[in-house]
Amino acid sequence: MKTKIIPNIFISVAVFFALTGPLTADKPQPQPIIITFDAPDAGTVIGTLVAGINPAGVITGGYFDANEVEHTYVRFPDGTFTTFEAPGAGTGPFQGTGPNGINPAGAITGTVGDSNNVFHGFVRTQDGVITTFDPPGSTVTVPLNINPSGVIAGFYGDSSTVFHGFVRAKDGTITTFDPPGSVDTFVQFGSPINPAGVIVGQYADASNVFHGFVRAPDGTISTFDAPGAGTAPGTGTGVSGINPAGTIEGFFAESNFSIPNHGFVLDAKGTFTRFDVPGAGALGTNPLSITAHGVITGWYTDASTVFHGFVRAKDGTITTFDAPGAGTAPFQGTQAVATNPAGVTTGTSTDSNNVNHGFLRTP
Secondary structure (H helix, E strand, O other): OOOOOOOOOOOOOOOOOOOOOOOOOOOOOOOOEEEEEOOOOOOOOOEEOOOEEOOOOOEEEEEEOOOOOEEEEEEOOOOOEEEEOOOOOOOOOOOEEEEEEEOOOOOEEEEEEOOOOOEEEEEEOOOOOEEEEOOOOOOEEEEEEEOOOOOEEEEEEOOOOOEEEEEEOOOOOEEEEOOOOOOEEEOOOOEOEOOOOOEEEEEEOOOOOEEEEEEOOOOOEEEEOOOOOOOOOOOEEEEEEEOOOOOEEEEEEOOOOOOOOEEEEEOOOOOEEEEOOOOOOOOOEEEEEEOOOOOEEEEEEOOOOOEEEEEEOOOOOEEEEOOOOOOOOOOOEEEEEEEOOOOOEEEEEEOOOOOEEEEEEEO
16 A cells, blocks of 8 residues: 655644632632553553543543553543453554544544554444444544544545545444545544534645535535645644534644644634644644533644643633653653543643653643
8 A cells, every 4th residue: 555644734632721719818729630540551662542531531542552552441530441442453563442532421433453454443332332334445444533422523545545534323324525625534633523413624635735624414515724824735724623512623834834733713603713822833733622611622842842731711811731750852741632521631641751641630
């Protein structure tokens, strides 16, 4: 298979900071608490990764064992773990079961790599029943998230290494799609499908410029570009989340790559708001998910390409943070992936030995 390099105008990290009362001399402002964790049997080469958290505080993610085989874990609010494998999961390096999303009921979706290094989709119900699936003609299936109704959004690659979007209904029916003018269609890791079944993502045109899209439940697709998005190859607009109100968040890259990514918010009325985390440099500001309350979580890199987490409140206030033990060398640090309605944020931190650990940040 011919390898296709997908330009990096995406990725992830985050946190929601809730105040419990006014700051006074008698009542100091409470500080968030951040703990780190590792899945049972996680190895010390790659370690533990986090994919998402649901309203109940249940976290799912993947971990790599000593042989670099991936497995899925579920971490409950009391700190206990359950692990599982999807049927057909391979046992070689970088094969196995990797989750990407969890819904309020605890259903999980993700990708399973078999012994031939072919990747398929899977969904695991809250009672532990696992089903694997592929869109017609898929050679690599990447489900990204699952909404409260059990509808899954993702993308897949065909035999020509061309990527397309798909939506899988709860009954298993799969519909594929591409925005007009798309050469490659991607649904982004984060919160790309809302409870109504509206899906967001980005596509590359024939010039390898990225544009955002919104797919309605009836299949209607509209496209857009963030103001200031570049028109050079590898630049443009990326989209990673939509909330129940229809507010979209994402990122865009300018043509000059001065700071590759800026964050943006697009509300249901069509108003764009651009934002950058103070101190963002190198890879810039990368929103990953948005809550029903309009809180955005993501990551940014500083001038030394070290990752840090951020949370942007609905009023635009941005708070940054780092997990304990996070490394300070290039491509180390803190990447948050999601926040639940209670303001609990989770993600992955990379230490000074380049080993990954999960973290949990409570307000």
